[in-house]
Amino acid sequence: MxxxxxxxxxxxxxxxxxxxxxxxxxxxxxxxxxxxxxxxxxxxxxxxxxxxxxxxxxxxxxxxxxxxxxxxxxxxxxxxxxxxxxxxxxxxxxxxxxxxxxxxxxxxxxxxxxxxxxxxxxxxxxxxxxGNPLRKDFVLAARVAKPWPGAKEPGEGGTGAPSRRRIRPPGVPDDWGPAAAQTSRAAGKGGPGRPARGARDPQDTERPGRGPRSGDEGGDA
The missing domain is CATH 3.30.460.80 (NADH:ubiquinone oxidoreductase Nqo5 subunit)
Structure with a gap:
């Protein structure tokens, strides 16, 4: 035909x-x-x-x-x-x-x-x-939740310290996923007026003392 x-x-x-x-x-x-x-x-x-x-x-x-x-x-x-x-x-x-x-x-x-x-x-x-999973703009959550093999440098083995340079999986936007949330919190964007975790007043130079432990001197025998 x-x-x-x-x-x-x-x-x-x-x-x-x-x-x-x-x-x-x-x-x-x-x-x-x-x-x-x-x-x-x-x-x-x-x-x-x-x-x-x-x-x-x-x-x-x-x-x-x-x-x-x-x-x-x-x-x-x-x-x-x-x-x-x-x-x-x-x-x-x-x-x-x-x-x-x-x-x-x-x-x-x-x-x-x-x-x-x-x-x-x-x-x-x-x-x-x-969403529609077979669209090319659909982000696969597994690519972010699990380490992507391409995150390793060429020639880098499976042991030892990971490379400092992190490569995002292809197709994953920079502002998407758990890693982006951690970066946002580290930059102090966790919420208005919310202090960083573990922060304390710089004028406070003394650490609070701890109470006596069991067996310390000063207790009744």
Whole structure:
């Protein structure tokens, strides 16, 4: 199947390419459902394989679906791009019922909303989880709570004193995590009017005495 099959149906709004032997069709978001339906009804791609997304940062989210024709052995990737500010696409559950769980996973992992989905709710994450873990700007708490292997200098072994230079894990903002909180407290930002721990009046030069211990002189025998 060549590119003219798609251009005759959708015009110049689509772009057809090849990736490792699989045909890739890029369509605008407004043609998403029509393109997926065309692949099933006209090209015989009745087998739905998977649907997911890729975070392309400022460009938005690239939503990808892979379908397959058992008769012609055609592997087909259909892709579209949705903006980061409002990542919304119409659902394709009306074309492939198997897309329901894939769209739910893409919704909770990337935040892409599929309009018309019959049950768009979290699929894998625990109740009350905040954020979308597969977005590239999502901070992984484990990278801060556990030492990152890259924190060691090149050639530095696993024994001995650690390097003085601390490298933050990639993707972790400087003002995020326990280390930032400790730095803030050390700089005296723990709260207004709160003295540093262990501070005492510089005029007080005498340390308070301790009471007699058991067995000291002066007690009754």
């Amino acid at each position: 060549d590119a003219t099959t798609w251009t005759e149906r959708f015009g110049e709004d689509v772009a057809v390419s090849d990736s490792f032997g699989q045909q890739v069709v890029d369509v605008p978001a407004e043609l998403w459902t029509s393109a997926v339906e065309f692949a099933r009804t006209e090209l015989g791609c009745e087998y739905f394989d998977w649907l997911s997304a890729v975070d392309e940062l400022e460009a938005g989210f690239r939503v990808v679906v892979h379908v397959y024709s058992l008769q012609t052995r055609l592997h087909l990737l259909i892709r579209t791009l949705v903006p980061r500010e409002n990542p919304t696409l119409p659902t394709v559950t009306g074309v492939y019922r198997g897309a329901a769980w894939h769209e739910r996973e893409t919704y909770e992992m990337f935040g892409v909303v599929f309009d018309g989905h019959p049950d768009l709710r979290p699929l894998l994450l625990p109740e009350g989880f905040q």
